[in-house]
Amino acid sequence: MMDRSFAVRKGCWTDEEDLLLRRCIEKYGEGKWSQVPLRAGLRRCRKSCRLRWLNYLHPNIKRGEFKHDEVDLILRLHKLLGNRWSLIAGRLPGRTGNDIKNFWNTRFSKGKTTNTTTLEGEEVEARNHPNMKNEVIKPRPWTFPKNSPWLLGSLSASSTTPYSSATNAGTTSHSREMLCMTSPILPSNEGSRLELKKHTFDKELEKGTSFSINGCAEDLINSLWDEDLQPMIQVGNDPSLEESNMVWDDDFCLDFNFWDTLVVEGNLFLDAN
């Protein structure tokens, strides 16, 4: 008969277990979850420890009801990204993917009977059309057109350096072959700026020319950035920027192909400053 005294515990966590886990994280830091049960003296599996910390014990976790602006953002992000809870959670400080998933499933999943008079606008729409087909943008291979400035060498090597796939872009730029690469597309070096310009064939249009974006991306951008989309997007944290400028953190930028959402007449010309 197997000795079950070391069997992994399941179910709800006790206060004592929480204390052990908290002390362990304080002492050794986050990560190395496979070592946590032993270090903490817990009869829990690594995944259970990780989940308990990230969804419940982490000091930054925000409790309580979702505020209206949070709900609004969840709706807009869900419209754009689908059930990618961790990504949505990344835009809501203090909220976890699990929180948002639970919130969505209890409020908007099919068959729920919450009084719709307490909902408004898009919430009602989401409730009434829980399975409404949205254009969900997901990371996917991205193909440069043959006349892309990337392939024609319009971009200097240094300006492409921040791109994680810059090596690929560089090596292929001379062959003028169609190039496939996966997201990310946006540069990730902190503080760098990209200036977007309309570029039609050889003629570069005036700086600041606006460009159009397709529906759901526009919706998202408007939700994150109150002002009209400006041709300047900043990546990383630059305290010198005015508050109104949208700051995209790397994770978000890297998660979907932002450029695919831009509908620009001609080519996009990227000028890294």
Next chain:
DNA sequence: AAACTTCTCAACCGCCTATAA
């Protein structure tokens, strides 16, 4: 007050991906 139903949300499960050996 009791029985039953519905809701909430913490936790588990299985799968996928990245990385190391």
Next chain:
DNA sequence: TTTATAGGCGGTTGAGAAGTT
């Protein structure tokens, strides 16, 4: 190149709370 391991994610479950009859 293959295999093992770890981290991470979304779907789902189920216990307990809250509401209703």
